[in-house]
Amino acid sequence: GDSVTQMEGPVTLSEEAFLTINCTYTATGYPSLFWYVQYPGEGLQLLLKATKADDKGSNKGFEATYRKETTSFHLEKGSVQVSDSAVYFCALINTGTASKLTFGTGTRLQVTL
């Protein structure tokens, strides 16, 4: 079945540092890929998405590129802020089978001053 693998957390960075959170996936067909963010005590917010190979999703300074050859969708940000501290989830929808989201385990990011 479909699966998403994320790097283990927590990730601790100083403010203005560069962020990479690795995400790889296994899926048949051509899935769409998403990053969601969960702030403490809140629900999940869609951060960005990409629906086909080589697409780049971007939002609020975050970027991720859909790499079919390496089945990856790594999340990057050039300069993190304390307000970016949250849990980040990589997810996919495999339109060949169903429209449910399959999530990774989440990566907690802690940004300090």
Place this chain on the structure above:
Amino acid sequence: DSGVTQTPKHLITATGQRVTLRCSPRSGDLSVYWYQQSLDQGLQFLIHYYNGEERAKGNILERFSAQQFPDLHSELNLSSLELGDSALYFCASSAGGQGPYEQYFGPGTRLTVT
């Protein structure tokens, strides 16, 4: 604010009891999804309804059931509750049925079974 509402925000109940969680999708969205978030299982898909009809089932226990009403709100019913059912339950909505539609999540209902 995603536009998806869930009630109640918190629920504390005893083992063996039954509870109902309610979800109202974003205006215009026809699909409702339910997910369970727990420390040991992570985020798991439970069930998907589109315009009143069940479209897909995931890891949903037989003690759990759901429905979507004509006004498109949805309810998730959990019965014969066990300690292991304690979790965050999220509802999400999207515009379409099957496809890579963006799903917008509500704030969740935190269920504690004692």
